[in-house]
Amino acid sequence: MNNHSLKIPVFIPLIIGIVAISFSSIFVKWSDAPVSVQGMYRLLFTLIMMFPFVWKQVYLLKKITWHEICLLFLSGTFLALHFLFWMGSLKLTTVASSTILLSLQPVFVMIGAYIAFREKTSKAAIIGMVVAILGAIMIGWGDIGISAKHIQGDLLSILGTIVVAAHMLIGQKLLRTFPATLYSFSVFLIAVIVFGIYNFTLGISMTGYSEQEWGIFLLLAIVPTVFGHVLFNWLLKYVTAATISMAILGEPVGATLLAFLILDESLTLSQWSGGVIVLAGLYYFLQNTRKQKNSSPPAPVKTPVTPGPMVKKG
Structure with missing residues (x-):
C-alpha cells in the first residue's frame, strides 16, 4: 500500500x-x-473505452503465475455476481433499501481483511464505521419492506454485498504488483465472459434492444463504472479495501437523493438525517484510518512479477 505517493488529497477522488x-x-x-x-x-x-490505455500493458499478462490467474478469474466472477445480485435487487425493492444493505460492505471487508491479511482497524475507525452504518440504516429504514418481493430484493442486495467485498479484497492483493488499468481491464473482461455464458445458457436475448436501452448501457459504462469502479480500483493502490468500502457508504446518500429528485421515491426526515450521519461517520473513519497509516512504519515493497518499470495506476 503506497499512501504517500498520491499527489492529491484522497477525499477528492473518493x-x-x-x-x-x-x-x-x-x-x-x-x-x-x-x-x-x-x-x-x-x-x-x-x-x-479502456483498451487504448491498456493495450501496451497486455504483454504483462504473459508473466503472471497460475495463482494470480486464478485470483483474477475469481475477482472477475465475483464482480459479475455483484452486478447480477445488486442490480437484480433494484428491480424488486427501492433504491434506499438496496443501497442501505449494500452499505454493510465494510463489515464483510473488515472481517475478510483480518482473516486474509491480518489487517487491523483502530477502535476509533471502527466507531466511525458503526456511526456511518447506523446513518445508512436510517436512510433505508422506512423503505425496507416486509413483502415477499422486498425480502427477495433485500437478500439479493446482501449477496451482492458479500461477493463485492471478496472482489475488493482480491483486488487489494493483486494491485500490489499489477498496474491498476490492467487489473480493471482483466477482471471486467472475465466478468463480461461470465455474463455472456449466463445469458447464453438461460436463453436471454443479447440483441434487439431500443436506442434508449443502448444509451443507458453506455451511461452505466461511463458514469458509475469508469468514474466509479475503475477509479476505486486505482485508489486501492494507495488506501485499503476497507477505506474504499467505507467511502461507498456515501452511495446511499447520493442514490437516495437522486431517487427522490428523479424517480419520485419518498424521502423521510430520518433519511435526510441519516445522510448527514453517514457523512460524519465516513469523515471520522477516514481521518482515523489516515492517522493510523501515518503512525505505522511503511510496509516493504514487493518485487513486481515482471521486469522493467511498472505503469502508474490511472
Whole structure:
C-alpha cells in the first residue's frame, strides 16, 4: 500500500467516485433490459473505452503465475455476481433499501481483511464505521419492506454485498504488483465472459434492444463504472479495501437523493438525517484510518512479477 505517493488529497477522488456510483441505481431503474444484459454491456463498453490505455500493458499478462490467474478469474466472477445480485435487487425493492444493505460492505471487508491479511482497524475507525452504518440504516429504514418481493430484493442486495467485498479484497492483493488499468481491464473482461455464458445458457436475448436501452448501457459504462469502479480500483493502490468500502457508504446518500429528485421515491426526515450521519461517520473513519497509516512504519515493497518499470495506476 503506497499512501504517500498520491499527489492529491484522497477525499477528492473518493467524492468523485461516490457521486458516480450514486447514478448506477437510477440508470438500472430506467432500463427494462434484464440485469445480466445491462451488466454485460456496461462492462463491455467500459472495456472498449479502456483498451487504448491498456493495450501496451497486455504483454504483462504473459508473466503472471497460475495463482494470480486464478485470483483474477475469481475477482472477475465475483464482480459479475455483484452486478447480477445488486442490480437484480433494484428491480424488486427501492433504491434506499438496496443501497442501505449494500452499505454493510465494510463489515464483510473488515472481517475478510483480518482473516486474509491480518489487517487491523483502530477502535476509533471502527466507531466511525458503526456511526456511518447506523446513518445508512436510517436512510433505508422506512423503505425496507416486509413483502415477499422486498425480502427477495433485500437478500439479493446482501449477496451482492458479500461477493463485492471478496472482489475488493482480491483486488487489494493483486494491485500490489499489477498496474491498476490492467487489473480493471482483466477482471471486467472475465466478468463480461461470465455474463455472456449466463445469458447464453438461460436463453436471454443479447440483441434487439431500443436506442434508449443502448444509451443507458453506455451511461452505466461511463458514469458509475469508469468514474466509479475503475477509479476505486486505482485508489486501492494507495488506501485499503476497507477505506474504499467505507467511502461507498456515501452511495446511499447520493442514490437516495437522486431517487427522490428523479424517480419520485419518498424521502423521510430520518433519511435526510441519516445522510448527514453517514457523512460524519465516513469523515471520522477516514481521518482515523489516515492517522493510523501515518503512525505505522511503511510496509516493504514487493518485487513486481515482471521486469522493467511498472505503469502508474490511472
